[in-house]
Amino acid sequence: MxxxxxxxxxxxxxxxxxxxxxxxxxxLLPCALLTEEPLTLRNLPRLADIDSFQHLLNQxxxxxxxxxxxxxxxxxxxxxxxxxxxxxxxxxxxVRKMRASILVLxxxxxxxxxxxxxxxxxxxxxxxxxxxxxxxxxxxxxxxELASGYVRAIAPDGGLPGGSYTFPVxxxxxxxxxxxxxxxxxxxxxxxxxxxxxxxxxxxxxxVAMGAEIEGIGSSDLTIHGVSRLHGATYMVMPxxxxxxxxxxxxxxxxxxxxxxxxxxxxMASTVQALRDAGVHVxxxxxxLQITTDGPLRPVTLSTAPFPGFPTDMQAQLMAMLCMAEGxxxxxxxxxxxxxxxxxELNRMGARIETKGRTAVVHxxxxxxxxxxxxxxxxxxxxxxxxxxxAEGETRVHRVYHLDRGYxxxxxxxxxxxxxxxxxxx
Ligand SMILES: CC(=O)N[C@H]1[C@@H](OP(=O)(O)OP(=O)(O)OC[C@H]2O[C@@H](n3ccc(=O)[nH]c3=O)[C@H](O)[C@@H]2O)O[C@H](CO)[C@@H](O)[C@@H]1O
Ligand SMILES: C=C(OP(=O)(O)O)C(=O)O
Numbered sequence: 330m331x332x333x334x335x336x337x338x339x340x341x342x343x344x345x346x347x348x349x350x351x352x353x354x355x356x357l358l359p360c361a362l363l364t365e366e367p368l369t370l371r372n373l374p375r376l377a378d379i380d381s382f383q384h385l386l387n388q389x390x391x392x393x394x395x396x397x398x399x400x401x402x403x404x405x406x407x408x409x410x411x412x413x414x415x416x417x418x419x420x421x422x423x424v425r426k427m428r429a430s431i432l433v434l435x436x437x438x439x440x441x442x443x444x445x446x447x448x449x450x451x452x453x454x455x456x457x458x459x460x461x462x463x464x465x466x467x468x469x470x471x472x473x474e475l476a477s478g479y480v481r482a483i484a485p486d487g488g489l490p491g492g493s494y495t496f497p498v499x500x501x502x503x504x505x506x507x508x509x510x511x512x513x514x515x516x517x518x519x520x521x522x523x524x525x526x527x528x529x530x531x532x533x534x535x536x537v538a539m540g541a542e543i544e545g546i547g548s549s550d551l552t553i554h555g556v557s558r559l560h561g562a563t564y565m566v567m568p569x570x571x572x573x574x575x576x577x578x579x580x581x582x583x584x585x586x587x588x589x590x591x592x593x594x595x596x597m598a599s600t601v602q603a604l605r606d607a608g609v610h611v612x613x614x615x616x617x618l619q620i621t622t623d624g625p626l627r628p629v630t631l632s633t634a635p636f637p638g639f640p641t642d643m644q645a646q647l648m649a650m651l652c653m654a655e656g657x658x659x660x661x662x663x664x665x666x667x668x669x670x671x672x673x674e675l676n677r678m679g680a681r682i683e684t685k686g687r688t689a690v691v692h693x694x695x696x697x698x699x700x701x702x703x704x705x706x707x708x709x710x711x712x713x714x715x716x717x718x719x720a721e722g723e724t725r726v727h728r729v730y731h732l733d734r735g736y737x738x739x740x741x742x743x744x745x746x747x748x749x750x751x752x753x754x755x
Contacts, residue, residue: 331729333740335717336749337699341585343746347573347592347617348374348737349404349566352642353528355429356505357535357566358382361391361409362436363513364539366561369408373566374737377730381427383407388423389437390415403737410561414441421447421478427734428452431459431502434482435510438471442484448475453705455665461500465507468494469518491516491555499524499549499635505532512541514555523549526636527596531567538562570596571642572736573618575711578643578650579743580620581609582719587746592618599639603629603647607654628656628693633663645671645712652680653719654693661688671709674702678716678724699724707735714739718748727755 349372358379361368373379375398383393391411398405417437424430424447437444451457459480463473466482470490474481491514496503504524509532511518523529525547533546539562542554573592580587581604594601594613601611604620608627612619629651633641641664651658652675662668669689672682678700681692699722704710710731717724726732729752732739743750 330727330755331752332755333714333726333729333732334751334753335699335714335724335726337717337720337722337724339583339718339747339749341580341583341587341718341746341748344588344590345576345742345746346403346590347568350374350528350531350569350571351376351378351735352571353531353567354379355382356432356528356532357564358386358409359433359436359509360532360535360539361386361411362389362414362433362440363509364559364561365410365412367408367410368539368561369406369563371406371563371565372404373407374404374569376735376737377733378427378429378735381423382429385419385423385430385433388416388420411440417441417444419446424449428457429502431462432505432509434462434480435466435506435508438466438482438484439489439510439513442488443482445479445481448478448480453670454668459503461496461498461503462506465494465496465503465520466510468492469507469510469514471510487515489514491518491553493519495521496523501526501529504529508532508536508543508551508553511553511555512536512543512559514553516555518553518555520551520553521549523551524635525549527567527570535562535564538564567596568592570600571640573597574600574643575646575715575736576742577604577609577611577618577620578646579715579718580746581607581622581626582650582653582715584622585746586621588614588617588619590617594618599637600643603631603639607651626650626654626693628654628658628691630659632661635664641665641668642708644668645708646715648682648689648691649675649712649715651691652682652694652697652716654691656693658691658693659688660691663687670705671712674704674709674713675716677702678720680716696721698722701725701727703727704731707731711736
């Protein structure tokens with residue numbers, strides 16, 4: 330397994346291109362199940378998770394073709410076509426690699442009248458149940474059976490009738506699954522307390538481009554008028570707000586000056602607010618967001634929350650940056666119960682972080698030092714990279730496969746802005 334080696338202490342400056350959003354792409358790809366016609370997605374990031382999802386879709390008989398990507402380009406174009414489905418089963422071996430596989434349940438049920446998906450189970454960041462996905466589909470008229478580690482959803486003859494569901498907790502994945510099931514239902518469906526992350530808006534925009542009828546896009550109350558068929562479309566994946574925020578933290582911890590090319594302010598307001606509270610300048614400029622730092626970082630107090638709140642997927646990266654702020658920051662993780670695995674590793678690099686339940690107190694230090702560190706999830710890995718950029722000496726981040734799930738050509742992008750970073754075999 331590869332590791333990333335960083336020799337810290339360089340000030341980052343220049344332009345970093347922001348890739349297509351992983352978490353948008355992973356809900357746009359299963360939309361190929363909803364039509365017999367071709368779906369072309371542009372700006373798809375080159376990531377291990379996208380490759381795994383492609384593999385999963387191929388297993389249902391969906392053809393996938395990648396067009397004209399030169400090795401030096403970021404992103405690529407994929408055309409998917411589900412002319413005929415040869416299987417409606419998502420097996421354990423593919424689902425366990427990637428939790429987002431559960432997002433085939435809703436569209437497969439809508440298209441084929443039934444779907445069987447291995448239960449994804451928990452993961453390093455927490456329990457991650459799917460009860461709300463199932464309750465929403467039941468509310469739309471599906472019958473749900475659980476057996477041998479699999480969930481089977483079955484629509485009545487003639488298709489899902491549609492219905493109404495109010496989420497007791499905001500869930501991104503459950504909102505996505507419910508939307509993809511409702512667009513082909515016979516009647517009208519409503520979702521209340523739905524997630525309204527920018528990736529959900531991206532999904533709604535693609536579904537509308539395919540002929541779906543959705544009201545309330547961008548709000549927590551969605552009304553979906555089912556249509557009898559959807560058609561193909563060509564669609565551009567939105568920029569990755571979490572990748573952009575990660576590079577912003579990397580720039581800030583090195584006192585740098587970096588343009589996040591392609592980043593959109595409207596997707597990132599809470600992250601931008603947190604950066605500004607920390608004393609980082611963030612300006613909307615032509616082509617993206619400019620990050621500059623000209624003084625010490627200040628401490629920040631915040632809690633993660635569903636959009637438009639501060640994203641849980643940015644918590645670890647912001648924490649790494651705040652390790653070198655002047656004063657004590659207080660971060661509270663409200664979404665996932667076990668998302669502080671980066672804390673002991675950051676502390677091994679000289680950070681002073683204490684956790685109590687869901688709250689972490691980050692006492693700023695003047696200096697961090699490079700070390701061998703091990704990450705257990707995607708954003709935790711990125712937090713160690715960020716710390717390594719500011720630490721004295723060499724940091725070796727092991728288990729790079731986590732980073733390859735969600736950061737397109739990380740070491741190349743960091744090198745573009747002046748980091749001393751390389752990938753090596755372990
Ligand atoms: C591929 C993708 O887009 N993943 C994102 C998605 O994950 P994901 O969609 O899995 O996360 P959810 O928004 O569903 O989870 C939010 C909260 O709801 C709870 N819950 C969720 C579903 C359910 O059926 N029952 C239940 O209790 C979860 O335990 C968690 O506490 O949103 C998360 C929250 O923004 C992000 O961290 C992930 O990066
Ligand atoms: C938690 C994340 O992803 P996933 O839901 O795919 O695990 C993430 O993107 O930070």
